[in-house]
Amino acid sequence: MSKGNLLSVRHDVRVLDATLRDGGLCNDFFFTDEFVKNLYKANIKAGVDYMEFGYKASKEIFPTDKFGKWKFCDDDDIRAIVGENDSPMKIAVMADVGRCDYKNDFRPKNESPVDLVRVATYVNALPTAVDMIEHFNKLGYETAINIMAISKEKTEDLKAALEVFGESPVDTIYIVDSYGAYYPEQIRRTSQMYLEYAEKYGKNVGVHAHDNQSLAFANTIDALQEGVSYLDATAMGMGRGAGNCRSELLIGFLKNPKYKPEPILDHIENYMIRLKDEGVQWGFDIPYIITGQRNSHPRTAIAFQKAHRKDYRNFRYELYDLE
């Protein structure tokens, strides 16, 4: 059921840059304005279709002095970067179930620079997620649902969720491999399952991969080949723990000539490497392999990295005991 081969230009493909959003989890969203402006310009030149600026987190729950502004994504802060966003690239934000005040913190679409609101949920919070989708849809936004941690969910529960989201007004349903646990065989099978529901209900399917087992890019392009069309990536793979599919890999791979990797390479040279040099931690490393292989949340591996530990065997044993 392949939807193209290596030489195909798939006009349904949309690349979403999630550097600020998933990457912000590594530095509490403290990006400089210069960084954000440069990334915005680089993404436009690279042909990126959506740029996600961060979370719309509730200021009641998260203290504003502990996080940079992209944890909250005020419309005015986005405007300060994008102006009228005179570009084909759309602006996205993420709203986490239970962590945002969605009834109050979103203005109608026609008053906002935001185009797409992505709702992140676990399967068990589905009713709230649907309420959020309906709310954002009524405000005029394009919407997506990111169902997280699906490698821990039973297939029948996931199918029930896909049915519910299929009947909702959501535009795009994302496969999210939160734990970087999926192998290509599994991502292909999962893509087929999502696409079956998506085709029934007229939705797009997206993929958001993590690099715990060095499979984020492979899983993303395998999902693409199955027919998934919304592809998440981040510059230099910046994202929580092992990070994400790298924009420089994905954009260099895609065959549509609108995608150009050079602006992303420039952004890496001029900005991303500096973040690493300043001590911001992310990216594939041994402990993430271990949590990925165990299909576990990466938080234990992140703590292991922060402690500069190298006793991998012990870590592996600890993980068994924790389960």
Next chain:
Amino acid sequence: MSKGNLLSVRHDVRVLDATLRDGGLCNDFFFTDEFVKNLYKANIKAGVDYMEFGYKASKEIFPTDKFGKWKFCDDDDIRAIVGENDSPMKIAVMADVGRCDYKNDFRPKNESPVDLVRVATYVNALPTAVDMIEHFNKLGYETAINIMAISKEKTEDLKAALEVFGESPVDTIYIVDSYGAYYPEQIRRTSQMYLEYAEKYGKNVGVHAHDNQSLAFANTIDALQEGVSYLDATAMGMGRGAGNCRSELLIGFLKNPKYKPEPILDHIENYMIRLKDEGVQWGFDIPYIITGQRNSHPRTAIAFQKAHRKDYRNFRYELYDLE
């Protein structure tokens, strides 16, 4: 034509550790005896099936004071590590077409600790490679042929080569993605082609992947799923340029309980990290993406890394000009 799924134990699988051989290209084969002894023991405990000790390079061509002993792999040096090799793990060495004195430097198998000789060749040196295979076969060795740089070869030439090696006494034919240029779709297709000839002639098929595009592990397990059974890996991916499929990923993935990742993790903790700290360079990084995407030899990317350059856009342009 899948030969198993994620829960299968495939009894035809053989893992070959190429850390000393491909990794030796990063440090001119100057491994300490302690390193080599520890790796040998770790591989046995991890369930590794073959350990490749290095090259059988000609001392007429390569000065022995410029390289460590694993460039030459004298039988006595191997014996000093393995004794009578009282283990199920077999010992391998590599013989490069044009770089070894194969008529003089190999004793008969029953006088040597070596079990498997892998011949590395380009398609155009095929007649010599076949002569070497026949010679090693007569000496009593198990043999493999590693046809390199196949991403640059025409399919009809490759098929002609597979026919010739099929008719030779070689035991195993390797898919070698020298430039890390293959995407999973291509590795699956290539695996099918190799397996077609292998099944006709009763040969095994192996895979040796490079990590230029962060696909070494993905390509290895995709080849495995197609039916490829000899799988190359190296501790921490150590190998020229972007390096190889990581043993810790592969061995953690395989379902046969004989494979245990902990001894590899110990070797990484105690030995591999030290090599990195001492300045030995290898592993996935941006310039290798660029040569991988261009299907180019990684030598330009290695030079870029050695010069500590970060001007990726320029490098990309230089590569276009070079072609």
